[in-house]
Amino acid sequence: MKHLLSLESLPASEMRAILDRVAHFKSNRASHGRPLADQTWALIFSKSSTRTRVSFEVGIRELGGDVMFLSAGDIQLGRGEPIKDTARVLGRMIHGAVIRTYAQQDVEDFARYSGIPTVNALTDDEHPCQILTDIFTFEELRQEPITGKIVTFIGDAACNVPASWIFAAARLGFELRLAAPRAYWPSPELLRRAGAGPEADWTSHPGTVTERMQVGAGMVELIEDVRLAARKADVLYTDVWISMGKEAEAAQRIADLSGYQINAGLVALAKPGVLVMHCLPAYRGKEIDEETLEAHASTIFTEAENRLHTQKAILDWMVR
Ligand code: CP
Numbered sequence: 001m002k003h004l005l006s007l008e009s010l011p012a013s014e015m016r017a018i019l020d021r022v023a024h025f026k027s028n029r030a031s032h033g034r035p036l037a038d039q040t041w042a043l044i045f046s047k048s049s050t051r052t053r054v055s056f057e058v059g060i061r062e063l064g065g066d067v068m069f070l071s072a073g074d075i076q077l078g079r080g081e082p083i084k085d086t087a088r089v090l091g092r093m094i095h096g097a098v099i100r101t102y103a104q105q106d107v108e109d110f111a112r113y114s115g116i117p118t119v120n121a122l123t124d125d126e127h128p129c130q131i132l133t134d135i136f137t138f139e140e141l142r143q144e145p146i147t148g149k150i151v152t153f154i155g156d157a158a159c160n161v162p163a164s165w166i167f168a169a170a171r172l173g174f175e176l177r178l179a180a181p182r183a184y185w186p187s188p189e190l191l192r193r194a195g196a197g198p199e200a201d202w203t204s205h206p207g208t209v210t211e212r213m214q215v216g217a218g219m220v221e222l223i224e225d226v227r228l229a230a231r232k233a234d235v236l237y238t239d240v241w242i243s244m245g246k247e248a249e250a251a252q253r254i255a256d257l258s259g260y261q262i263n264a265g266l267v268a269l270a271k272p273g274v275l276v277m278h279c280l281p282a283y284r285g286k287e288i289d290e291e292t293l294e295a296h297a298s299t300i301f302t303e304a305e306n307r308l309h310t311q312k313a314i315l316d317w318m319v320r
C-alpha cells in the first residue's frame with residue numbers, strides 16, 4: 001500500500017519514479033490508461049483550494065475513477081468526529097483519499113486507520129504534490145535535471161512549501177537558498193530531520209546573517225539578505241506571506257516580510273533566463289509585484305497546469 005504523506009518520507013528513487021511519468025500523462029492526456037477504473041476516491045478538505053482540488057478531481061476522473069469532494073465542515077469530522085473513526089468508515093467504502101488539513105498527524109492517522117492509499121494535499125507541515133510539480137516544471141522548461149542547480153525561495157521560509165523544498169533538495173541534490181528574516185527560518189529540528197548535521201557544523205557568515213549546511217545530498221542556505229540569496233539563482237520561487245491558518249498574524253507578517261518580494265530588481269541579480277515560480281494564489285504587491293508576475297505568467301501558469309499531470313502520475317504510482 002503506497003501513500004504520499006510527505007516528501008520527508010519519500011525516497012529519491014520513488015520521487016524520480018513519479019517525476020518520470022508526468023510527461024507521459026501530459027502528452028497523452030486523451031489516450032493514457034485508466035488505472036483508477038471502478039474506484040471511488042474522496043477529497044477531504046478543511047482548507048480552501050483551487051488548483052489542488054480541481055487537478056485531483058479532474059485527474060481522478062481522467063484516470064477512470066469516480067470522485068467525491070467532502071468539505072470537512074459538511075461531514076461529522078467538522079463536528080468533532082475523530083479522524084481515526086472517519087478513516088475507518090471511509091476505508092470500508094472508498095478506494096483512496098486526498099486530504100488537505102492543518103495537522104500532519106491527521107493525514108498520517110487517516111492513512112494508518114483507513115488502510116487505503118492516502119495523499120497529503122497540504123498540511124501545515126508540507127505540500128508534497130506542489131513541490132513534485134515544481135521540480136517537473138523546472139526540468140520540463142529547462143530540459144535538464146534540477147540536481148546541482150540553485151533554487152532561491154523568498155518569503156516565509158518556515159511554512160509548508162519551503163519545508164517540502166528542503167526534503168526535495170536533500171534527496172535530489174540541489175542548492176536551496178531560503179531568503180527570510182531569521183524569525184521565518186525553518187527550525188533546526190526540521191533541518192536535522194532532513195539530514196543536516198549539528199548546528200555547530202553549519203558554516204556561519206554573521207556579516208550577512210547566513211547559515212550554510214549540507215542536508216542529505218543537497219545544500220541549504222538560510223539567509224536574511226534577499227539580494228545575496230538571488231544572486232545567480234536558477235529559480236526564484238515564492239509563496240504567500242500569510243499561509244492558511246495564520247490570518248491572525250497578517251499585519252505582523254506583512255511588516256516583517258515586506259522586503260522579501262520578487263520584483264525586477266531581484267530578477268536582475270539571478271541567472272539570465274531564471275525561472276520565476278509561484279505556487280499560487282498570488283498576492284500582488286506583497287510576495288511578488290504585478291509586473292514580474294505578468295512577465296513570468298507563462299512559467300507560473302504552466303506550473304499550475306502541471307499540477308494536473310503530476311497528480312495523475314502520483315495517483316498512478318500509488319495504485320501500481
Ligand atoms: N498551490 C495550491 O496548492 O493552490 P490551491 O491552494 O488553490 O490548491
Ligand code: NVA
Nearest residue numbers: 159161239243244280
Ligand atoms: N503556504 C501556503 C500554500 C498555499 C498553496 C498555505 O499553506 O496557505
